[in-house]
Amino acid sequence: MRSRSPLSPPAAVSQVTVRDAxxxxxxxxxxxxxxxxxxxEEVAQYDGAYKISRGLWKKYxxxxxxxxxxxxxxxTGIAVGAAMAGLRPVCEFMTFNFSMQAIDQVINSAAKTCYMSAGSIPVPIVFRGPNGASxxxxxxxxxxxxxxxxxCPGLKVVSPWSSExxxxxxxxxxxxxxxxxxxxxELLYGVPFEMSEQAQSKEFVIPIGKAKIEKQGTHVTLVAHSRxxxxxxxxxxxxSKEGVECEVINLRTIRPMDMETVEASVAKTNHLVTVEGGWPQFGVGAEICARIMEGPAFNYLDAPAVRVTGADVPMPYxxxxxxxxxxxxxxxxxAVKKTLNI
Incomplete structure (x- = not known):
């Protein structure tokens, strides 16, 4: 067996920030x-407000x-029209709070058109930018x-955590x-994560609608997205130091939601805690809890599901x-100790 020379490349796992990914x-x-x-706004000559588009204007x-x-x-209206006409726009919002200015275009123009045209007008557009608390x-x-x-039906919604x-x-x-x-x-842009050689290839994609189990566990299921x-x-x-082994699920996709992965985990651990930065009422955690209640995994629960959410207030400064x-x-x-009664 040939040994690697000191000059050969290192193992093909490297640290890449979310920004660079x-x-x-x-x-x-x-x-x-x-x-x-x-x-x-600012995506071209300035290289992006958060430097996500660094170097792309000079190149393209x-x-x-x-x-x-x-x-x-x-x-946003220009982008949606371009998508209807056959292009594939990526529309950046400097923060998703500002997408409220364009929500008519996102929902009434983009999300509903394919359905209302009986599938004859696809709208291949991406709306992206920082969401949640900075x-x-x-x-x-x-x-x-x-x-x-x-x-909203007609949209797909993804919420990444790691660089991969x-x-x-x-x-x-x-x-x-x-x-x-x-x-x-925004708080993850500068955070480095390990990325495999496969994840850095040009054909690497993650299927929309599939969650990832980030850590296996047996006592309680934690479900979260983003940070x-x-x-x-x-x-x-x-x-873990106290003898409690949590199974951690990274949702990755909000719509369509991968409930099969969550249900299988709850059937194994018999306990569920959802975690999100958003508000509690009608939140992502509320949806997960409702679907667990309505589905086969409810019979496996040994305690009520618990939600951990942002406070029910506009964010203080x-x-x-x-x-x-x-x-x-x-x-x-x-929340975990509460649901496990320890």
């Missing part, structure tokens, strides 16, 4: 399909990477829209013939209040 995905899809183009030019005025209703940006920049957009999620789900979204909402987390997945893994590490409005590791640990 998204940039890779956009670069590869712009290169792969000339119908793909990116538009939004004005027709493929387009700076827009500060007019979400306008440029840090110190108060209520009008800190809302989670997973439940809002997950509510970010790249694989964005590429799948761009290739999909339906409108897809990609809810990223709270990391909090669940931290809570699981804390609880003050840091100490903000911290208390977003689920923390200690809140997840408390």
């Amino acid at each position: 998204l940039n890779q995905a956009l670069d590869e899809e712009l290169e792969r399909d000339e119908r793909v183009f990116l538009l939004g 030019g004005d027709k493929r990477v387009i700076d827009t005025p500060i007019s979400e209703m306008g440029f 840090a110190g940006v108060a209520a009008q920049h800190s809302q989670c829209f997973a439940a809002w957009y997950g509510h 999620d970010a790249k694989g789900l964005l590429k799948a979204s761009i290739r999909d013939d339906n409108p897809v909402v990609v809810l990223e987390s 709270p997945v990391g909090h669940c893994l931290e809570a699981a590490a804390v609880l 003050a840091k100490i209040l903000e911290d208390n409005s977003i689920p923390q590791v200690k809140d997840i640990v408390f």
